[in-house]
Amino acid sequence: MSTDAIAMPSTAIAPRPIVATLHEWVTTVDHKRLGILYIIYALAFLLIAGVEAMIIRIQLIRPHNNFVSPQEFNRLFTMHGTTMIFFVIMPFMFGFANYLIPLMIGARDMAFPRLNAFSFWMTAFGGLLLYFSVVGANGLYGAGNAPDVGWFAYAPLTSQTFSVGHSTDFWILALLISGFGSIGTAINIIATVLCMRCPGMTLATMPLFAWLNLIMADLVILAVSPLTAAQIMLLIDRYLGGHFFDTQAGGSAVIWMHFFWVFGHPEVYILVLPAFAFASEIIPVFSRKPIFGYSVMVGATIAIGFISMSVWAHHMFTVGMSSAANNFFVISTMAIAVPTGIKIFNWLATMWGGKIEFKTPMLFCIAFLFQFLIAGLTGIMQGAAPFDWHLGNSYFVVAHFHYVIVGGILFCLFGAFYYWFPKMSGKMYSETLGKLHFWIFIIGFHLTFDFMHIPGLLGMPRRIYTYEPGRGWDTWNFIVTIGVFFQAAGILVFLGNLIWSYFRGKAAGSDPWDAWTLEWSTNSPPPAYNFASIPVVKSRRPLWDLKHPNDPDWNYE
Amino acid sequence: MNATSMTMTEARLEWNPSDRGRVAMLCLIAAEAAIFTIFVVAYVFYLGKSLTGPLPKDVLSVPIVYTICLLSSSLTIHFAAKSLRRGEIKSFGVLWLATITLGAAFLYGTGIEWYRMIYKEGFTISTNLFGTTYYSLVGLHAFHVVVGLLSLSIVMVFTLLGRVRAEHAERIDVLSLYWHFVDAVWIVVFTVVYVIGR
Ligand code: HEM
Ligand SMILES: [Cu+2]
Numbered sequence: 001m002s003t004d005a006i007a008m009p010s011t012a013i014a015p016r017p018i019v020a021t022l023h024e025w026v027t028t029v030d031h032k033r034l035g036i037l038y039i040i041y042a043l044a045f046l047l048i049a050g051v052e053a054m055i056i057r058i059q060l061i062r063p064h065n066n067f068v069s070p071q072e073f074n075r076l077f078t079m080h081g082t083t084m085i086f087f088v089i090m091p092f093m094f095g096f097a098n099y100l101i102p103l104m105i106g107a108r109d110m111a112f113p114r115l116n117a118f119s120f121w122m123t124a125f126g127g128l129l130l131y132f133s134v135v136g137a138n139g140l141y142g143a144g145n146a147p148d149v150g151w152f153a154y155a156p157l158t159s160q161t162f163s164v165g166h167s168t169d170f171w172i173l174a175l176l177i178s179g180f181g182s183i184g185t186a187i188n189i190i191a192t193v194l195c196m197r198c199p200g201m202t203l204a205t206m207p208l209f210a211w212l213n214l215i216m217a218d219l220v221i222l223a224v225s226p227l228t229a230a231q232i233m234l235l236i237d238r239y240l241g242g243h244f245f246d247t248q249a250g251g252s253a254v255i256w257m258h259f260f261w262v263f264g265h266p267e268v269y270i271l272v273l274p275a276f277a278f279a280s281e282i283i284p285v286f287s288r289k290p291i292f293g294y295s296v297m298v299g300a301t302i303a304i305g306f307i308s309m310s311v312w313a314h315h316m317f318t319v320g321m322s323s324a325a326n327n328f329f330v331i332s333t334m335a336i337a338v339p340t341g342i343k344i345f346n347w348l349a350t351m352w353g354g355k356i357e358f359k360t361p362m363l364f365c366i367a368f369l370f371q372f373l374i375a376g377l378t379g380i381m382q383g384a385a386p387f388d389w390h391l392g393n394s395y396f397v398v399a400h401f402h403y404v405i406v407g408g409i410l411f412c413l414f415g416a417f418y419y420w421f422p423k424m425s426g427k428m429y430s431e432t433l434g435k436l437h438f439w440i441f442i443i444g445f446h447l448t449f450d451f452m453h454i455p456g457l458l459g460m461p462r463r464i465y466t467y468e469p470g471r472g473w474d475t476w477n478f479i480v481t482i483g484v485f486f487q488a489a490g491i492l493v494f495l496g497n498l499i500w501s502y503f504r505g506k507a508a509g510s511d512p513w514d515a516w517t518l519e520w521s522t523n524s525p526p527p528a529y530n531f532a533s534i535p536v537v538k539s540r541r542p543l544w545d546l547k548h549p550n551d552p553d554w555n556y557e
Numbered sequence: 558m559n560a561t562s563m564t565m566t567e568a569r570l571e572w573n574p575s576d577r578g579r580v581a582m583l584c585l586i587a588a589e590a591a592i593f594t595i596f597v598v599a600y601v602f603y604l605g606k607s608l609t610g611p612l613p614k615d616v617l618s619v620p621i622v623y624t625i626c627l628l629s630s631s632l633t634i635h636f637a638a639k640s641l642r643r644g645e646i647k648s649f650g651v652l653w654l655a656t657i658t659l660g661a662a663f664l665y666g667t668g669i670e671w672y673r674m675i676y677k678e679g680f681t682i683s684t685n686l687f688g689t690t691y692y693s694l695v696g697l698h699a700f701h702v703v704v705g706l707l708s709l710s711i712v713m714v715f716t717l718l719g720r721v722r723a724e725h726a727e728r729i730d731v732l733s734l735y736w737h738f739v740d741a742v743w744i745v746v747f748t749v750v751y752v753i754g755r
Contacts, residue, residue, distance in 0.1 A: 111577040187584040195577040221584055225591035232592075233599065236693055241683030244599060244693075250608045250686050259595060 029113035030528055031098050034120050036424065038095025041124055042088050043495075048131075049083035050491065052076050054484055057448075061481040063469035073465035074148035075167075079130070081151030082171065085267070086178055087127040089405065092413055093274035094123070094185050097213045099424065101189065103519035103526060104207045106198025106535045111191035119184035126178025133170035147171035150463065152260050153234075155245035155253040160238055169238065176231045179224050186220035189213055198518075200537040205557070207517050207540070208291060211298050212277035215305045216270050222309065223266035230259035254319060261312035269308040271405065273301065275412035276343060279365050282419050283347050285515045286362035287354030290541060290553070293346045300339035300346075307336040317385045318392035326385045333383035340376055344369060359513075360434030364415030367442055371407030375400060378453070396456025402449050414441070414494065421498065422512045426524040427505030433497040437490050444486025451479045516541035578731045586738045589701070593742055596697055597749055600690040604754055607685035613755045616680050617691075623666030624747055627702075630659035631740045634709075634733045644723040650716045656736070657709050660702060667699050691750065698746050701739050708732055 025033060056076050059067040068076065098116065102109055110116050130147075137145045147167045149157050158168050193214045197206060234256075236242035243249035245256045284291045291297065313321060313329040321329075347369055356362065378400040382388045391397060414437070421429050455473040456462075467473055511520040521543055522531055539545055539553035637652035671692075674680045682692040712732065715721050721729075 112581065115581075183585075183588050187581045187588075190584050191577040191580045194580050221588045222591055225588045226595045229592040229595035232697075233596075233693065236682065236689065242689040242693070243683070243686050244689055250603070250606045251689075252602070255599065255602060262595075 027117075029109075029117045031102050031110045031113065031116060032424075032526060032528075032530075034116050035095045035097075035099030037120055038091045038098060038123075041127070042091035042095060045083050045087040045091070045127060046491075049080050049088055050488065052080040052083070054488060056080065057481040057484045059465060060467075060477050062478065063467050063474060065466055068465075070465040071148065074150075074463075075146040077463060078147050078150055078171070082130065082147070082175070083127070084405070085151065085271070086175060087123075087130070089271045089409060089413075090178075090182060091123055091127075093216070093271065094119075094182070096278070096416055096420070097189055097216075097274060098185070100420065100519060101192055101210055101213060102196065103423075103522070103530055104209055104517050105193065105196060105201060106518050106531060106537065107192065107196040108530050108534075110188050111196055112188050115184050116188055119181040119188065122181030122184065123178045124181075126174045126176075126181065129170060129177065130174035133167055133174075137165055137167040137170055152257075152264065154260075155234075155251075155256040156247055158234060158238070159246060163238075169235075172231050172234055172238075176228060176235075179228045179231070182220050182224050183228075186217035186224075189217040190221075193217075198535050198537060204295070205537065205540045208280040208294065208297055209277040209517070212273045212280065212301055215301050216273040216277075219266045219270045219273070219305055219308065223263045223270065226259055227263035230256065230263070233259075254316075257316050257319065258313070261315045262309075264315060265312040266308045268401075268404070269304060271409055273304070275368070275409040276301070278412040278416040278419070279347060279368060281517065282361045282365050282415050283350050285419075285513050286357045286359055286365075287351045288357070289350055289354040290516075291346070292349035292352075294540065296342060297346055300342045303339040304336065307332060307339070311336055314383050314385075314388070317388040330383060330385050334380065337376060337380055337383075344373055359418075360429070360431060360438060361415040361419035363435070363438045364411045364418070367438075368408055368411040368415070371403060371411065371445075375403035375408055378403065391456065393461055394456040395460045395462055396453055398462050399449055399452035399456055402452070407445055407449065414438075417494075417498070419513070420519075421501065422508030423519055423524045423526070425502050425505070426508055427501050428508045428512060429501040429505060430497055433493055433500070437493040437497060440486055440493060441490030444483045444488075444490055447483025447486060448480050449483070451476050451483070455480075511543070514547075516543045518542055521546070578728065579734070582731045582734045586734065589738065590742075593697065593745070596690075596694045597745060600694050600749055600754070603686045603690050607687045609685050611678070611680055611684070611687070613687060613691070613750070616674050616678055617751060617755055618670065619751045619755075620666050620670060623663045624743065626659045626666070627663040627740055627743055630656045630663075631737055633659065634736050638726065638729050638733050641721070641723060641729055642726040646716070646721065646723075649721070650713075653709065653713055653716060657706060657713060660706050660709065660736075664699060664702055664706070667695065667702075694746060695750065698739070698742055701742070705736050705739050709736070 025037065028034060028037075055068060056073065059065050059073060098110065101107075134146050137147075145167060147153075147170060149163060149168055149171065153168070153171065156162060193206070193210050203211075233242070233244040237244050237246060237251075243251040245251050245253055247253055280291055280297065311329060311332045313325060314333045317326060317329070347365075351366075378396070382391050382397065382400060418429055418434055421427070455476045458472050458476075460467065460471075460473045460477075467477075508524050510522060510524050512524075513520070518531075518535055518537070519526070521535065535542065537545075539557050541553045545552035545554065633652045633656045637649050637656060640646075640649040640652060680688055682688050709732070712721065712729065
């Protein structure tokens, strides 16, 4: 037996020069540091893309507004969407996965630490390249700067004819390069979960967090690769005179849509599965009950993984597909709601009869449950092809996916931040500020995204830079924009809380939540080697077993 | 609140480091397979959709000999890995060199075919849809052959320096997985381009 807390000689150490510290962070291959780098990187882009969203909404606050030009508006929504998906949510998720998976499965690092660092820097480089377009693309041709083709960049808008200059190339390369990073991380996660688990931890007893991220990584491999292929084709078209998406030479614009959405729909599950992973760890701990239906949760996750590969063309109902194709994609879209619904019931059943503690992480997860349910319901509305012919390309779609991505994924992310902040920093966050953040943000969220459905139903198209007064859209747009300011205030409280707590927070101790997974068995923050001795586990809640030797979980599993 | 960290029962690490290499290579192969799938789908989708000539049957000649070269390199690499596991470094080196030679011969075959088409027939990637899809698909595969040959050559250099020993057999196995994949992709490309598409 040995203890993790090794007594250090108490000689005062001189402060290290900042360059040395910086050098250490840049050259690190430690999964915890890389995780934190991912998270900080994503936070920076969250602020940038958030400001872009605010400018978009200010432009739309009233009809005939002139806050930004139409050209500027196109660039803003393109950069906002691309950044939020590829350089905010994905790096957040990879960051938490990197930090937590080795700790949760009792390993000392990821399977390939150097591949891990490589992947992070590829992702980072991709994001920087995207924003370098603001100066780079302009300087070279004098035609346009930031990309303005929308986050799904439909052909033929991306051809040399319609996208002169290099802005679109920056978009392509940014996604291509960060895509390599994502694939590298996915490979790493799979190898880690499959090969690095501590003795006694089987696939059937590892935390759901590991399961959900395993399936997420599978989806990255199967979905990001087609995007990579499509981007290569687009580059061939733009630079070598190819005709893949060139309708003048017999090429097809619709096949780009297929290639993009073959990536695009699984991508939304890549974003949401890690959010499910957070909820599956947080809800049981604050309900003081083990997760309800572990194996059903795993099964539902695998089902989601498979079905999500076969629903992509529900983004293309308005293109005019054959009725056979419409039928197929309507049915598969309805089918995916089933495993997703099963998960919601499992989380509810976990809370049912539990001793619920309404700490900040739990508040965010409860809000997630309600909001994700509503977002799934609007998803089903759009999944019915005839209804989608009315809703397609309207603000209703925008409301739907923000309901999922903000109301579902971002809420879970905030919950994860509060839940694991004590582990990562060693400090307790301020519960008061956390609750303040929650309430301000949830008000802002509902003001913005509840009311955004209505102009969509009334026929307001997405991506218009302004609109005529008197169509019944004015009031709704006004309310929607007001909500944005609440959300921004919430984010500021959140950042303030993180910074304040990091410097002033109380010491958190290794296990502030009385939780059950292995990351809480080591110090906060964990030492570079994670565990002084590799743990051995016998059940899904190793720390429960440790704390209750008379009533261990493995008697029941 | 429990301020000191808890102690877990002590144990030895039990995973096998070589497993993660294999798992990672299989994942990489899955990702690559997805990329190739998209290119193959594009090729098949655009068959016969070119608005101008030439047609596949006007310019393509079936590279039977070079295909045999590439496919037999799968055999040589298999036996090379087997020799290494038995510790027969000499025969490993010979078979490994044979693999590289066969791969290089295949690449040479692609090279002269492209030379003929581009310089003699004036058929390029921008000529028509067929050119676009043909050069991208075959080129993507050739690119993978190049990457494979580079990795094989690095191992060859180490072999000549006397650094490769029987305990490296697992790593060689992982690398040969990649090479088998490159060969398998060629079977698909060959079928699609030279059998169905012609
Ligand atoms: C799991 C979380 C989900 C996320 C992150 C998500 C995200 C998105 C995004 C980003 C779009 C818009 C893409 C665009 O046009 O720019 C979208 C559209 C759509 N979503 Fe979801 N979604 C989720 C769940 C669902 C569910 C459960 C369903 C149905 C059962 C669904 C059905 C649809 C449909 C049919 C559209 C296309 C609407 C149209 O373009 O007309 N979604 N979703
Ligand atoms: Cu979708």
